[in-house]
Amino acid sequence: MTMEAIHSGFGALSIEAVGKVFVSNDTNVEALRDINLRLDGPELIAIVGHSGCGKSTLLKLIAGLDRDYDGTIRFLDEVVRGPSIDRGMIFQEHRLFPWLTVEQNVRLAIHRAPLSRAKKDEIVAERLALVKLGDFARSFPAQLSGGMAQRVAIARALAASPRLLLLDEPFGALDAFNRMAIQEELLKIWQDQQIPMIIVTHDVEEAIFLSSRVVVMSPRPGRVQTIVEIDLPRPRDRTSAEFIAFKRLILDEVGFGDARGSRAS
Ligand SMILES: Nc1ncnc2c1ncn2[C@@H]1O[C@H](COP(=O)(O)OP(=O)(O)O)[C@@H](O)[C@H]1O
Ligand SMILES: [Mg+2]
Structure with a gap:
């Protein structure tokens, strides 16, 4: 089966009027209120916002890791009711098992899949090649x-x-140079895989470099404050005037507007 065939069925991700309140004994925390968002194709979008504005909470709801919320989340025309291999998640910490090799860590993800041993070997090799780590398959x-x-x-x-x-x-957790390198790789992977991706980041430049839309969230309760469409051709030049204008606009939105003017950096 070709990649097109595998992914031909995807429809929209739709997040409709989603709210989330964490209830504990003495306090309730309203983490998200009335979130509405749609992805209609293999789009790469970024979510930015202050710490605590509900970004991780929203991703967990989309992943199906928390089913206790208001509103509706649909993916591939089905309401999200729990985790699924259809929706992969990557965290700040890599969460690899230290006692397994690179290859074994990747293979673990398809451990239970109804595939032959040879097919699993092929998938692992292909994915490691995709992230250019074929030579490190046996490393820890x-x-x-x-x-x-x-x-x-x-x-x-x-x-x-x-x-x-x-x-x-x-x-x-990566330093600036490693981060720029891996951003470029993620873009290539996204172009290769043709699947929608949602990246949460506190790095406005990363958001603009990668995504076609930047969703700016406001805190307490987390809401979609604005969505900025990044209509710059790729590959994007982080030093171009247009890029910096987007950076200014988004920093303004998140409340760091003094990047404007003489103190611009
Ligand atoms: N499991 C939880 N129990 C109670 N409150 C939580 C829990 N997870 C997150 N919160 C609260 O929800 C809000 C949003 O958190 P989070 O989604 O982690 O924000 P972000 O990822 O944007 O930094 C915060 O006020 C946080 O304290
Ligand atoms: Mg978070």
């Missing part, structure tokens, strides 16, 4: 740099051929 996570470990996490998430990839501050 401790032998990898942070960026490489995160690439393994991407390969692992893609092993199950998800139709949506959710990334929660995946590169937050």
